[in-house]
Amino acid sequence: MKAITIALLLLGVLAAPAWAGQGSKVYELGVDGLGCPFCAYGIEKTLGKVDGVDRVDVDMKRGVVVVTIAAGADFDRDTARQAVEDAGFDLRSFAPAAEE
Amino acid sequence: MRAADARPTARRAGVLAALAATATLAWVSVVESAPITSNTAITLAPGEFVLREQFVLDESGDDPSGADRDREVKGVISVLGYAVDRDLMLFGVLPYLEKRLELTEDGERRARSARGVADLRLFARYTVFRRNWLGGLFRISPFAGVETPTGEDDKSDAFGRLPADIQLGSGSWDPFAGLVATYQTLEFEIDGQIAYQANTRANGFAFGDVARADASIQYRLWPRELGSGVPAFVYGVLEANLIHKGKNRSGGVTDRNSGGTTLFLVPGLQYASKRWVFEAAVQLPAVQDLNGTALEKDYIVRGGFRANF
Numbered sequence: 001m002k003a004i005t006i007a008l009l010l011l012g013v014l015a016a017p018a019w020a021g022q023g024s025k026v027y028e029l030g031v032d033g034l035g036c037p038f039c040a041y042g043i044e045k046t047l048g049k050v051d052g053v054d055r056v057d058v059d060m061k062r063g064v065v066v067v068t069i070a071a072g073a074d075f076d077r078d079t080a081r082q083a084v085e086d087a088g089f090d091l092r093s094f095a096p097a098a099e100e
Numbered sequence: 101m102r103a104a105d106a107r108p109t110a111r112r113a114g115v116l117a118a119l120a121a122t123a124t125l126a127w128v129s130v131v132e133s134a135p136i137t138s139n140t141a142i143t144l145a146p147g148e149f150v151l152r153e154q155f156v157l158d159e160s161g162d163d164p165s166g167a168d169r170d171r172e173v174k175g176v177i178s179v180l181g182y183a184v185d186r187d188l189m190l191f192g193v194l195p196y197l198e199k200r201l202e203l204t205e206d207g208e209r210r211a212r213s214a215r216g217v218a219d220l221r222l223f224a225r226y227t228v229f230r231r232n233w234l235g236g237l238f239r240i241s242p243f244a245g246v247e248t249p250t251g252e253d254d255k256s257d258a259f260g261r262l263p264a265d266i267q268l269g270s271g272s273w274d275p276f277a278g279l280v281a282t283y284q285t286l287e288f289e290i291d292g293q294i295a296y297q298a299n300t301r302a303n304g305f306a307f308g309d310v311a312r313a314d315a316s317i318q319y320r321l322w323p324r325e326l327g328s329g330v331p332a333f334v335y336g337v338l339e340a341n342l343i344h345k346g347k348n349r350s351g352g353v354t355d356r357n358s359g360g361t362t363l364f365l366v367p368g369l370q371y372a373s374k375r376w377v378f379e380a381a382v383q384l385p386a387v388q389d390l391n392g393t394a395l396e397k398d399y400i401v402r403g404g405f406r407a408n409f
Binding site (some may be wrong): 036046 | 142144145232233234245285289322327329353373374378
């Protein structure tokens with residue numbers, strides 16, 4: 001019985017991240033103007049303030065910002081463009097990357 | 101030259117040295133981003149702050165006046181910048197300095213010094229041109245502000261009132277303006293700046309106006325190959341400061357032993373991450389074309405950090 005309890009707990013811990021991310025959406029934004037690490041912080045912070053944004057990851061070399069949106073939240077090209085331009089950069093492209 | 105003649109000359113030359121130090125220190129501290137000794141055109145994201153602390157050691161000597169003057173200015177310059185929107189940034193620059201002048205007067209070695217808050221500089225910078233592309237940007241931003249008389253300008257010691265060069269503040273409201281441009285890629289960044297400060301009169305004295313042109317290049321030394329994400333960069337930095345100062349005026353009389361032109365070459369090193377920048381540089385005078393018996397600059401060492409929040 002003890003072994004089964006431990007196994008169930010372990011399964012729960014391992015499965016938790018998958019449940020938490022279920023239904024979230026990921027978008028890949030092409031952003032022009034990212035030239036230094038100090039600049040990357042600005043766009044992370046600006047996009048992070050947008051309603052529904054769970055996570056922002058910048059890849060400077062590709063000029064790409066990956067945005068993870070919480071389940072049920074809306075995020076579209078206009079919202080992305082506004083946030084990127086507010087931060088002083090330009091939106092080059094916008095595409096859904098994956099749906100979890 | 102007789103000793104009696106050398107004394108006022110030495111004082112005037114000291115004023116020039118102080119002007120050089122004060123103006124150079126203050127201009128350095130207007131920086132917000134990449135260059136170490138001048139400005140940049142890059143703004144932060146709206147609502148962001150940048151805090152910068154820069155420690156400075158400024159040495160002057162090689163006195164041609166015979167008074168064997170040695171001058172040292174050390175301190176910390178605090179800068180707080182705030183991005184109102186994507187184009188407008190506001191800055192406050194507050195130096196805390198210790199100034200010390202040693203010289204030989206009346207056959208004895210004397211030291212005169214002052215320590216405390218110097219003149220606060222307030223200015224705004226606005227981006228008038230922006231261009232972004234994959235991995236790079238170009239910006240042009242004029243800026244304007246004023247140096248306010250927050251530093252004490254009437255300090256005295258056992259020998260009487262300190263000369264203007266040792267006072268912490270000028271006592272005057274001094275407007276300044278300039279233009280800065282920045283070209284940035286993932287491999288390097290180039291910044292260029294021109295600026296002018298009109299120094300007004302206080303206590304019957306006015307420092308000469310200051311015009312300067314600055315250039316800075318920062319080249320990414322590490323990592324040589326960019327990986328994914330946002331790696332920290334180590335930049336090799338080379339800068340140049342061409343600074344021209346007009347002659348001072350006291351009681352309506354122009355001081356011939358003040359003002360001149362100096363060209364500094366500035367090697368440095370900078371570590372930049374998403375939220376922190378650590379940097380150090382040394383300003384070496386390559387050319388000094390000074391008037392009269394002005395005190396020559398030996399070097400200026402700068403080191404500090406910036407935090408983005």
